[in-house]
Amino acid sequence: MFARNFLRLLVLSQFAASAPLIAAESEKPDRRGIAAYVSQQALPVQLDGRLDEAAWELAPLNARFYQFQPEDGRAAPEQLRTTVKVLVDQDSLVFGIRAWNSDPEKLVGALARRDKVARDQDYIGIWIDPSGHGRSAQFVRINVAGVMSDGIYRADEDEEDLGPDYPVESAVQLLPDGYTMEVRWPLASLRFPYGEAKPWRLMVERSVPHADGMLLLSAPLEKESLHFIAEMEELEGMEQVLPVVQDKPYWELRPELTQRFNSDYGQRSSKTNVGLDISARPRADWVFNATLNPDFSQVEIDAPTSNGTNRIALSLPEKRPFFLESADVLGMRLPAFYSRTVADPRWGMRATWRGADADATALATQDRAGAVVMRGSPYETQEHASAGDSKATLLRARQHGGEVVAGLFLSDRDYGGGARNTVLGMDGQWRPPSKGDGSLQLAWTAMASRTTAQFDAEGRAAAAEARSSGYGYGRMNYSSDDWLNIAQLEVIGTSFANDNGFVPQAGIIKGDVELNRRTGARKLLLFDAYETELHLGLRENRTMKQETVERWLRPGIWFYAGRQTRYWADFGFDRQRGRAGAALHKTPAAHMGIESTPSPWFVKLKGELTLGRQLDVEADKVGKGGKLELEANLRFPLPGGWSLESDHQWNRAWVDHENLPDFSDSAWRWVGTLHATPRDALRVIVQNTSSQRQDLPPQMLEPWSERYRHRSLLYKRTTRHDRIVSIGATTDANGALPGANKGLTLKVQWGI
Numbered sequence: 001m002f003a004r005n006f007l008r009l010l011v012l013s014q015f016a017a018s019a020p021l022i023a024a025e026s027e028k029p030d031r032r033g034i035a036a037y038v039s040q041q042a043l044p045v046q047l048d049g050r051l052d053e054a055a056w057e058l059a060p061l062n063a064r065f066y067q068f069q070p071e072d073g074r075a076a077p078e079q080l081r082t083t084v085k086v087l088v089d090q091d092s093l094v095f096g097i098r099a100w101n102s103d104p105e106k107l108v109g110a111l112a113r114r115d116k117v118a119r120d121q122d123y124i125g126i127w128i129d130p131s132g133h134g135r136s137a138q139f140v141r142i143n144v145a146g147v148m149s150d151g152i153y154r155a156d157e158d159e160e161d162l163g164p165d166y167p168v169e170s171a172v173q174l175l176p177d178g179y180t181m182e183v184r185w186p187l188a189s190l191r192f193p194y195g196e197a198k199p200w201r202l203m204v205e206r207s208v209p210h211a212d213g214m215l216l217l218s219a220p221l222e223k224e225s226l227h228f229i230a231e232m233e234e235l236e237g238m239e240q241v242l243p244v245v246q247d248k249p250y251w252e253l254r255p256e257l258t259q260r261f262n263s264d265y266g267q268r269s270s271k272t273n274v275g276l277d278i279s280a281r282p283r284a285d286w287v288f289n290a291t292l293n294p295d296f297s298q299v300e301i302d303a304p305t306s307n308g309t310n311r312i313a314l315s316l317p318e319k320r321p322f323f324l325e326s327a328d329v330l331g332m333r334l335p336a337f338y339s340r341t342v343a344d345p346r347w348g349m350r351a352t353w354r355g356a357d358a359d360a361t362a363l364a365t366q367d368r369a370g371a372v373v374m375r376g377s378p379y380e381t382q383e384h385a386s387a388g389d390s391k392a393t394l395l396r397a398r399q400h401g402g403e404v405v406a407g408l409f410l411s412d413r414d415y416g417g418g419a420r421n422t423v424l425g426m427d428g429q430w431r432p433p434s435k436g437d438g439s440l441q442l443a444w445t446a447m448a449s450r451t452t453a454q455f456d457a458e459g460r461a462a463a464a465e466a467r468s469s470g471y472g473y474g475r476m477n478y479s480s481d482d483w484l485n486i487a488q489l490e491v492i493g494t495s496f497a498n499d500n501g502f503v504p505q506a507g508i509i510k511g512d513v514e515l516n517r518r519t520g521a522r523k524l525l526l527f528d529a530y531e532t533e534l535h536l537g538l539r540e541n542r543t544m545k546q547e548t549v550e551r552w553l554r555p556g557i558w559f560y561a562g563r564q565t566r567y568w569a570d571f572g573f574d575r576q577r578g579r580a581g582a583a584l585h586k587t588p589a590a591h592m593g594i595e596s597t598p599s600p601w602f603v604k605l606k607g608e609l610t611l612g613r614q615l616d617v618e619a620d621k622v623g624k625g626g627k628l629e630l631e632a633n634l635r636f637p638l639p640g641g642w643s644l645e646s647d648h649q650w651n652r653a654w655v656d657h658e659n660l661p662d663f664s665d666s667a668w669r670w671v672g673t674l675h676a677t678p679r680d681a682l683r684v685i686v687q688n689t690s691s692q693r694q695d696l697p698p699q700m701l702e703p704w705s706e707r708y709r710h711r712s713l714l715y716k717r718t719t720r721h722d723r724i725v726s727i728g729a730t731t732d733a734n735g736a737l738p739g740a741n742k743g744l745t746l747k748v749q750w751g752i
Helices: 002-017 021-025
Strands: 066-069 082-088 092-100 123-129 136-143 148-154 159-161 169-175 178-186 201-208 214-217 233-235 250-264 267-283 286-292 345-354 358-367 372-376 381-385 390-400 404-416 419-430 439-455 461-479 483-492 508-518 528-543 548-561 565-572 575-577 584-586 589-596 602-616 621-637 643-657 660-675 680-693 704-720 723-734 741-750
Touching: 082 201, 092 123, 092 201, 123 178, 136 178, 136 201, 372 439, 419 461, 528 565, 584 602, 602 643
Parallel strands: none
Antiparallel strands: 066 214, 082 092, 092 178, 123 136, 123 201, 136 148, 148 159, 169 178, 201 214, 201 233, 250 267, 250 741, 267 286, 286 345, 345 358, 358 390, 372 381, 390 404, 404 419, 419 439, 439 461, 461 483, 483 508, 508 528, 528 548, 548 565, 548 575, 565 589, 575 584, 589 602, 602 621, 621 643, 643 660, 660 680, 680 704, 704 723, 723 741
């Protein structure tokens, strides 16, 4: 009865939500295009960065570029002229970029890790939306040393996902007055519909850090836009080549071999793992992926985070390629699907389809024991390490329109023996046309769960009486010349669970409002700010029994200035409750943060600091305390074209009662990478974490202390994106135990 009634509700709701789609399709915005030269034959372009082949003489010149930062709406400076030419054949898109610079000695760019190309470097970025929906884009950024960052951008959340890696090739040629760059992007790695579809969209960006962090775009994007790809332009001529290439099949096999030798506190062991990834695209709109016995252990461990005495779990980013193929189609908030819930699958399969007006994906895996299952409550997250195998299934479909996108999904986790968790849901977004008075976006999610799985202290799942519950979420974003406002409401039922998702709390109602008054450029005491904002944040978090868990009132300021400096400060008139029935404590505190690029070698300084009254949840007592997160990234060019990256991170949270330290949680992490060539790198990770409690009467809590230490050394050779050989050594030590866990790993991945 539960599933049948909810399915009826979904069908009716989605039909109503999709009603304006037909009308929206007829409204085509007036956009200028980016011209390309299209050939039915392979174009003989040698990728050397020189732009001297005859084919480049045939390509139209696109020379329109606009400033986006530090000040939008202005034409690109003449001394920083940028032009783009595009060649298209049956195999790839080839871009030829000419970037002038009156101060070429100030170009910034050295060898670095993949996906580390950022605004502190001179780079060219290429953004492509092959579906034409304007909801997502595949992108690459390539700096003047040839280092690449790539990923997927999702417009609805205005966020970049650097997980996907594309087989894009590039070459750069430095010149006395700037540089030229050639980029080849295979059509096989671009995901587009079959048959008639919307025009492809394209945008090219150029970063010039020495010109006060200037960012130039080929599209006239304004800062009040809701997202970064709001003004992408049509790539002209693709209709001439797509009928030929859309039936062309592509296959890729990626076997991998991992050999490990471990000494676990004196107990020696070894393990050999052979896995295989398969990717097949029989035609343009279908992609099939399979993984057999993959090695999902992370080559680089997660950076430590400090949650203080809070008992609510934090999410972590995805790093495993199997889950990234359909990230644009999934396009859901964390509660719906969180791939970290899959720990060590024996196998996994996924199929993804992309049409002109709709898309869909299906994913299934058989996971071994070890998956972390979260069950939330208003005040804490209970995590169970599943002691048995399970099967995870996800089905997802969406319909697109010019204004509305509406989706359905099904999530299921089966532990066997009648123990399972099933979630049905719907979601959508509505983005009406802007009429010059601002941009509006509405987003919603509704889910219903049915759970029969319960876990004992050892993580064993057993069938229990079914519990049904629901989840609802709504958000409104409004952006104009004068305002940037966000309002959110989230309702999570007491028994709601999604074992394939991220639901750290349950039984709560949360409301958030952010009001940001844009006050334009201002001359401050020590410098000029390009942008300033006055901020007011409001939050109310209550249980279903109307008990306040958390209440915020936070006025503050934000500004953007030279050297890509962003600074914000809030003063929080907050209240917080640590557990049911306890007092609602006053926790006033100052919150501030800064992000900047101090110099060409000091490429990133980022810090967040909270100081004031902090709630010690375990002791249910307020004391003086705070939280500090600090990141400092350094880059040093070395002789012979070598380079060194040195990234530092510090975290600390503490609470002091009666001027004595009661709780502290600290972490330090250093990642150093030495690059000898674009293919060879040697990386070192040093990471220390410690936490302790020293309680005094009358709390009578048991004192404890924990210390962990990680050291690793990894050599990695990458001949292309899917051909990697690495060898690494690790040492992990628990301060409470003598000795350490030591390991040696050899891993070979070889794409065919």
